[in-house]
Amino acid sequence: MWCDLDDMDDLFCPHGRGPEERAAKEAHRALVASAMLRVSPRGMAHFDGCHHKGDDPDMSRWADLDIPDAWERLGNGERLPATGGGNPLLVATDRCQACVAHDGPWIGSGRSVQTPALPVRADEGAVFGSAGDANPSSAAEPGRAVEEWIQPPPRGAVDGTARFRGLDATVADFWRFALSDLRMNNARGYLAEFLVAQAVGLGDAARIEWDAYDLLVDERIRVEVKSSAYLQAWEQRALSRIEFSGLRGTRYHPRHGHDPAGRQLNAHVYVFAVQTATRHDQYDPLDISQWDFFVLGRSALDDAAVGKSIGLPTLRRLAGEPVPWAELRQAILRHSIGQTVPDDHWWE
Numbered sequence: 001m002w003c004d005l006d007d008m009d010d011l012f013c014p015h016g017r018g019p020e021e022r023a024a025k026e027a028h029r030a031l032v033a034s035a036m037l038r039v040s041p042r043g044m045a046h047f048d049g050c051h052h053k054g055d056d057p058d059m060s061r062w063a064d065l066d067i068p069d070a071w072e073r074l075g076n077g078e079r080l081p082a083t084g085g086g087n088p089l090l091v092a093t094d095r096c097q098a099c100v101a102h103d104g105p106w107i108g109s110g111r112s113v114q115t116p117a118l119p120v121r122a123d124e125g126a127v128f129g130s131a132g133d134a135n136p137s138s139a140a141e142p143g144r145a146v147e148e149w150i151q152p153p154p155r156g157a158v159d160g161t162a163r164f165r166g167l168d169a170t171v172a173d174f175w176r177f178a179l180s181d182l183r184m185n186n187a188r189g190y191l192a193e194f195l196v197a198q199a200v201g202l203g204d205a206a207r208i209e210w211d212a213y214d215l216l217v218d219e220r221i222r223v224e225v226k227s228s229a230y231l232q233a234w235e236q237r238a239l240s241r242i243e244f245s246g247l248r249g250t251r252y253h254p255r256h257g258h259d260p261a262g263r264q265l266n267a268h269v270y271v272f273a274v275q276t277a278t279r280h281d282q283y284d285p286l287d288i289s290q291w292d293f294f295v296l297g298r299s300a301l302d303d304a305a306v307g308k309s310i311g312l313p314t315l316r317r318l319a320g321e322p323v324p325w326a327e328l329r330q331a332i333l334r335h336s337i338g339q340t341v342p343d344d345h346w347w348e
Contacts, residue, residue, distance in 0.1 A: 028104060033072065035105050037065040039082050040348035043093040045074055049106030050099050051255065052347055060086040071095065149255070155206075182285040183233040191285060192227035192273035196293075199328035212251055212266040217329075221336045224267035228312075229275035231283055242312035244272050247301065256347035263308065265298045268339040269332050272296070272315055274322075292322035297335040 037045045041061045046052060063082030070080055074095050082090045099106075160172035179187050190207065193214050197205045200217050207214065213222040226244040247270070248263035274292040277283040284290060296319050301310070304318055323331045 032104050033069050035071060037070055037074075037092065039063040039065050039085070039087075039090045039092045041087065041090065041344070042348055043091055044096050044348060045071070045080075045092040045094065045099075046096045047071075047099045047102065047105045050096055050102075051106070052096060052098065063087045063090040063092075065092050075100075157206075181233055183229070183231065183283070185232075188229060188275065188285070189225075189227050192271075192291075193225045195273065195288070195291065195325065196223065196225050196271050196328060199325055200332060201329065210252075212249060214267075217269075217332060217336075221269060221332065222267040222341060223269050223271060223332060225271045225273060227273040227275070230278050231275070231280060239278055242274055243309055244311075244315070245309040247306065247310060248308050251342070251346070253347065259342075259346045261342065261346065264342050265301055266341055268298055268336045268341055270296050270298070270301065271328070271332065272310075272319070274312070288325045291325065293325060293328055293331075294319040295323050295328070295331040295335050297337075298339045298341065300335075 035047060038048055038050070038059075039045050039062060040052070044052075045065060062085055064085035065080055066083045067080065070092070074080060074092055080092045082088045082092065158171055160170060160175065162171045163169070164171075179190070182188060182191050193207055197203070197215055200215065200223075202215060202217070205215065214225045215223040217223055224247075226247070228240070228242045228244055230239040230242065232240060248265055250263050251259040251261075251266060272294040274294075275283075275285060275290060276292055277290050294315050296315075300318055304314070306314070306318075
């Protein structure tokens with residue numbers, strides 16, 4: 001911090017506003033000089049509480065850097081080895097620019113600094129917002145001007161008998177209105193996810209629209225469910241070709257935008273559900289015997305260089321015969337062995 005009048009450090013400049021302010025600035029400089037830094041797996045140094053860590057408490061891949069004047073030395077171009085933490089072999093090579101703008105620890109500083117905005121990617125057609133507090137649900141520190149993120153509360157279970165207020169209707173009436181035709185593409189997709197969830201023992205699960213995968217089996221196996229059918233809810237000249245699209249997706253974080261790695265396979269296991277009826281007078285989406293289920297691990301799709309979609313001939317070649325519904329859980333567990341998914345925090 002420098003005086004605009006004489007280009008002197010304003011801690012010592014005669015134009016300072018008085019001993020109290022100079023004492024506060026001196027205390028802040030001492031705080032920065034003694035602050036322990038957090039080093040990301042990519043060697044980026046952050047002040048404690050930086051929003052780039054988010055609310056994930058896992059520090060096993062991060063390191064600590066606890067030496068005097070570390071922040072200033074990194075700003076002068078030095079490379080500093082970590083001194084501890086979960087990954088002490090890391091070397092800090094650069095400083096987080098949000099922390100540079102903040103100029104001090106984010107926790108316990110009581111300073112009023114607006115956090116910088118995240119970049120907007122025009123090609124994605126979305127604004128990701130501004131970087132906020134690492135824990136937006138907590139009370140803001142005195143004098144700290146940060147943008148609070150709107151956190152939705154945990155959703156409660158909705159019963160079909162729940163009634164609207166000011167309207168003579170129930171939630172079941174709404175469900176009947178919205179999902180009465182299970183041949184619709186979106187409804188068929190929801191139904192396929194439901195059938196797989198039932199097969200693997202997730203009877204109480206509720207789908208999350210924005211997740212990178214559909215189901216989490218045994219709290220560790222990410223499963224993506226895709227569906228297709230020969231018959232549609234509209235007139236057709238011929239039976240539809242069985243094809244599954246949207247296999248690869250770009251991960252998204254509301255505070256940090258889209259993963260620059262682009263479209264990837266984000267699940268350990270993929271389940272492809274085919275509604276096999278070819279005549280409307282026989283079509284029964286509630287009949288499990290009319291569904292074929294094919295199961296593949298992520299690596300099988302990657303090794304075959306499958307892109308954003310896959311057709312039935314290729315799927316049969318890779319997966320073999322369909323799996324009976326009652327055996328889906330075991331098939332998913334079997335195909336999950338040895339599978340890995342991109343799970344890094346790309347913003348670190």
